[in-house]
Amino acid sequence: MVSKELKNLVMETGPYYFVKNLPLHELITHEFINTFVKKGSCYALTYNTNIDEDNTVALLPNGKLILSLDKDTYEETGLQGHPSQYSGRKIMKFIVSIDLMDLSFNLDSKKYERISWSFKEKKPLKFDFLLAWHHTGVEESTMLSYFSNYQIQEHQPKIAVSTMTDLQCPVLQSSELRGKPEVSCSAGELLDWLGAIFSNAELNNEPNNFISTYCCPQPSTVVAKAYLCTIIGFILPEKICLLLEQLCHYFDEPKLAPWVTLSVQGFADSPVSWRENEHGFRKGGEHLYNFVIFNNQDYWLQMAVGANDDCPP
Numbered sequence: 001m002v003s004k005e006l007k008n009l010v011m012e013t014g015p016y017y018f019v020k021n022l023p024l025h026e027l028i029t030h031e032f033i034n035t036f037v038k039k040g041s042c043y044a045l046t047y048n049t050n051i052d053e054d055n056t057v058a059l060l061p062n063g064k065l066i067l068s069l070d071k072d073t074y075e076e077t078g079l080q081g082h083p084s085q086y087s088g089r090k091i092m093k094f095i096v097s098i099d100l101m102d103l104s105f106n107l108d109s110k111k112y113e114r115i116s117w118s119f120k121e122k123k124p125l126k127f128d129f130l131l132a133w134h135h136t137g138v139e140e141s142t143m144l145s146y147f148s149n150y151q152i153q154e155h156q157p158k159i160a161v162s163t164m165t166d167l168q169c170p171v172l173q174s175s176e177l178r179g180k181p182e183v184s185c186s187a188g189e190l191l192d193w194l195g196a197i198f199s200n201a202e203l204n205n206e207p208n209n210f211i212s213t214y215c216c217p218q219p220s221t222v223v224a225k226a227y228l229c230t231i232i233g234f235i236l237p238e239k240i241c242l243l244l245e246q247l248c249h250y251f252d253e254p255k256l257a258p259w260v261t262l263s264v265q266g267f268a269d270s271p272v273s274w275r276e277n278e279h280g281f282r283k284g285g286e287h288l289y290n291f292v293i294f295n296n297q298d299y300w301l302q303m304a305v306g307a308n309d310d311c312p313p
Helices: 004-011 024-028 030-037 071-077 100-104 110-122 187-198 237-252
Strands: 016-023 041-046 056-059 064-070 093-099 126-134 151-155 158-170 220-232 259-265 287-294 299-305
Touching (some): 016 024, 024 056, 064 071, 071 093, 071 110, 158 187, 187 259, 237 259, 237 287
Antiparallel strands (some): 056 064, 259 287, 287 299
16 A cells, blocks of 8 residues: 555656747846746756757756757857767767856856857757756746746646556565575566566566566565556656655555665656766667665665766766
8 A cells, every 4th residue: 555645745746847949048048047047956858859869958956058969050059068978980969068057156257148149149049848946935936937938838747556466576685686596586687677567568478478578587476466656757856855755654664565666767868867977878768766665674776877878876
């Protein structure tokens, strides 16, 4: 059974916003920086752009605006940056980082004037953006009213809940990350198993199943019921932290379940993965982490990235 507090938190993971054709210069204005960037954590990500071939932009909660630009756009903007570390021999992508907090202290500087002129006149760029803002206290301004001159929509994350019956689960021991033969499974085997569960794959490895030959790692146990909740949207780390905190309280009272997990998948086409590390797509654009919380309050933290990524911190 899932607690009422956890269910309520799941329902409160939004909102976030979708803005169509938003000029990039809107994110560097004095008003935007003072209203959103300085008064909380502001997040933005270009929507429906492919990191390996399109121009993409992300605004991080520390006030850094990260641009991943193709060669022609980079040269036309006239901004300072560096080649993408995943470009290969022929450099086709460049990374530009703009510190909005630093810019805001001197809006009369030549640097700010050059960036503003670049985005407004020299190479005006427009994108569809996902936006979200986490702040403490009640603020007068909201994103809906601030961007009312543009096509803006408020969205709530999509939530899907299902109960799986007679589910074959790997046996885990919190003290055995690598697992023990015939005693417990490893952390890596758990991650594979979770991928199969999230993909709704069959776990029985039947000979006539041509889609998946995967089977549950051994040793395993069959649980009568398992609860799976999936949240899809532009979800902020602050909301995920609240979910994790509530999951840690799940075992405050004795439960039959030996462990629970919280898995977070990053956007495949984000220009960054962890912190400001450059992110590339390569074959799948994976960057994700998974918490496993055990009934003795031990936990595992697993982090995974694709080939075009630095190792997580």
